[in-house]
């Protein structure tokens with residue numbers, strides 16, 4: 001495979017609030033490239049003016065403008081070095097760019113991603129939650145039903161879960177999170193990170209709702225939620241075991257169904273019995 005050496009697409013993360021969080025390398029790259037692709041021209045102008053950088057800026061805020069992607073590929077192929085920037089944070093992380101990057105891969109254009117600010121990773125680093133795995137879920141769905149469906153699918157996820165959320169939906173979303181994950185799941189609120197009004201607060205789901213509902217924490221601002229993974233309780237009976245029990249109980253007595261289920265899954269009959277009594 002022949003990678004074009006001269007012409008590159010740089011992926012340049014930018015600060016999520018505090019301009020000092022830009023890296024030296026990002027500034028140097030922005031100085032030497034030819035064109036900046038900006039999600040928001042106004043935001044990018046403020047940033048580059050601050051660092052006394054003057055560049056041609058083109059708007060790029062939509063992955064689905066195929067003609068624009070084609071034009072950019074052509075620009076790079078004809079010798080221009082281009083940098084992709086979001087309004088804040090890492091491009092393509094809930095921001096546009098993936099289609100353009102895919103098109104660059106297809107055209108053998110060298111892609112150079114720079115490390116840098118990202119709200120999800122910054123919040124995760126402050127979580128103090130002990131598991132070296134996480135899932136990034138982006139924004140919670142707006143609609144109640146889709147939100148519930150997603151949260152139900154994540155209820156027993158052992159990895160730490162990261163969500164972006166808007167100030168308009170935070171209270172409703174916390175209520176749904178409590179309904180599905182329970183009142184006592186550990187949660188980290190990371191609000192307005194790197195800004196003057198930054199709040200990093202780790203608590204339980206129910207207490208976080210209390211703090212918002214009682215205006216102890218103002219809703220205004222940008223929010224990341226980091227939710228601790230599911231911790232198996234000692235008396236937990238897996239969904240697989242319950243499924244076996246449910247199939248059996250439709251054809252034989254509950255007592256017999258418990259006995260056979262326990263045998264199949266090699267668990268204590270009494271443990272299953274106590275669980276079934278509580279639940280059904």
Ligand code: SAM
Nearest residue numbers: 016089090093118119164165192193222223224
């Ligand atoms: N690409 C960005 C990144 O790397 O984090 C994310 C872009 S997404 C459109 C914007 C969302 O990121 C906000 O609604 C908020 O949930 C989160 N976010 C961005 N900056 C933040 C900050 N300073 N503090 C807390 N959350 C932030």
